[in-house]
Amino acid sequence: MKSRKKYFGLMGGIALSLTLAACGPQASGGEDTEEAPKNQEYDLLVWEDVEKSEGIEEAIAKFEKENDVTVKVEERTYAQQIEDLRLDGPAGTGPDVLTMPGDQIGTAVTEGLIKELNVSEDTQSIYTDVAMQSQKVDNKVYGLPKAVETTVLFYNKDIVSEEELPTTLDEWYGLSQELTDGENFGFLALFDQIYYAQSVLSGYGGYIFGQDDSGNYDSTDIGLNNEGAIEGAEYIQKFYEEDIFPAGIIGEQGISVLDSLFTEGKAAAVISGPWNVDPFTKAGIDFGVAKLPQLSNGENMSSFVGVKSYNVSSYSKNTELAEKLVVFLANEENSRTRYEITKEVPAVQALANDPVVAESPVAQAVAEQSQFAELTPNITEMNEVWLPTDAALQTIATGKAEPKEALDQAVDTIAGQIEAKQSGS
Numbered sequence: 001m002k003s004r005k006k007y008f009g010l011m012g013g014i015a016l017s018l019t020l021a022a023c024g025p026q027a028s029g030g031e032d033t034e035e036a037p038k039n040q041e042y043d044l045l046v047w048e049d050v051e052k053s054e055g056i057e058e059a060i061a062k063f064e065k066e067n068d069v070t071v072k073v074e075e076r077t078y079a080q081q082i083e084d085l086r087l088d089g090p091a092g093t094g095p096d097v098l099t100m101p102g103d104q105i106g107t108a109v110t111e112g113l114i115k116e117l118n119v120s121e122d123t124q125s126i127y128t129d130v131a132m133q134s135q136k137v138d139n140k141v142y143g144l145p146k147a148v149e150t151t152v153l154f155y156n157k158d159i160v161s162e163e164e165l166p167t168t169l170d171e172w173y174g175l176s177q178e179l180t181d182g183e184n185f186g187f188l189a190l191f192d193q194i195y196y197a198q199s200v201l202s203g204y205g206g207y208i209f210g211q212d213d214s215g216n217y218d219s220t221d222i223g224l225n226n227e228g229a230i231e232g233a234e235y236i237q238k239f240y241e242e243d244i245f246p247a248g249i250i251g252e253q254g255i256s257v258l259d260s261l262f263t264e265g266k267a268a269a270v271i272s273g274p275w276n277v278d279p280f281t282k283a284g285i286d287f288g289v290a291k292l293p294q295l296s297n298g299e300n301m302s303s304f305v306g307v308k309s310y311n312v313s314s315y316s317k318n319t320e321l322a323e324k325l326v327v328f329l330a331n332e333e334n335s336r337t338r339y340e341i342t343k344e345v346p347a348v349q350a351l352a353n354d355p356v357v358a359e360s361p362v363a364q365a366v367a368e369q370s371q372f373a374e375l376t377p378n379i380t381e382m383n384e385v386w387l388p389t390d391a392a393l394q395t396i397a398t399g400k401a402e403p404k405e406a407l408d409q410a411v412d413t414i415a416g417q418i419e420a421k422q423s424g425s
Helices: 053-067 078-091 102-110 129-133 169-179 194-201 227-241 254-263 274-282 319-329 332-342 349-353 361-370 380-384 386-397 403-424
Strands: 007-010 044-048 071-075 097-101 144-150 152-156 185-188 207-211 217-223 267-272 287-290 303-312 373-375
Touching: 044 053, 044 319, 053 071, 053 319, 053 332, 078 097, 078 102, 097 102, 097 319, 102 303, 102 380, 129 144, 129 303, 129 373, 144 319, 144 332, 144 361, 152 274, 152 361, 169 185, 169 227, 169 267, 185 254, 194 227, 194 303, 194 386, 207 380, 217 403, 227 386, 227 403, 254 267, 254 274, 274 361, 287 361, 303 319, 319 332, 332 349, 380 386, 380 403, 386 403
Parallel strands: 007 071, 044 071, 044 097, 185 267, 303 373
Antiparallel strands: 097 303, 144 303, 152 267, 152 287, 207 217
């Protein structure tokens, strides 16, 4: 039909905070309304994540050959792609297929930016339940998962051996007291941020939004200041009060300080994610990876599970072909190939026992921790949670407020912002 030439252009981007903007096209049954321009040199445009297009190059070539089409692939920071779509979609320069974080699905659906997919139950069944759930809003499917990630424990084998590895947070607390001397530290985590602190708050019974029997979130039911959340925050507070955590890991620079301490061999263990495997390896650290430890109540520390997905833009002029490509890219065979190249843990259930995945300690740790993980709520109201909760946790970390006071104020702020947004919409 057209030239067989494939395009893998690099288009960098900087990940920005998710912000609401003007709504995209309204749902109209998902039918293609017009043909792709005849002078266009490709049939589909795909936005893939930065430095990840190699993982789908083989699949794209197969799809082009089997369907007699041409697909152009551009790389953009995946957390930025919805923001870019708000501008490029209406301009006619946006993608047909994009990739995005699962917690942006709700906002994208509300704004009409992505299209509902007509995929069979058989297709949906190949993915883990939590990964597939991330792609649903009101039980309608808006994407297929391509990878999952969650926080895990990285530990320095030169400081603590696998045989002596603490399995509870209490044990890490005790070991940290022995190792901490002002320059060297034991266990470190960014507990002044809800993304990480949730692992403790949730383990004691706190939650962000309640859910009904169907899994739908109730934004009027906020559990960030319930009895369990307060107990968890009081536990977190000890790490700061007793100087087990250095002051430098509080606030915006915290993640850089934490990473530096570990790569310099000055921290025994840190909570981080698969994204740090390469930097830690290049730093020459002999590290191990494990699920997060247990809490004092016997519950395993929780975590947020992040899901990356392929989705179809509502602005696409070739939605049926775009949906066919999404199903193809995310199938078992192509997910396996993609993992071999990108090392991003696939969301396909059967691949958990595949030798190529099972032999990876990082993939196994992610898979094990995922049993205790929960989805980041994918509703628009989640946008109102991050800043107030982080602010509350930082006042707890710095001793400026007690847990109950700080969390009560955060919940009041969140509830007020949600009400204001809803009344103004």
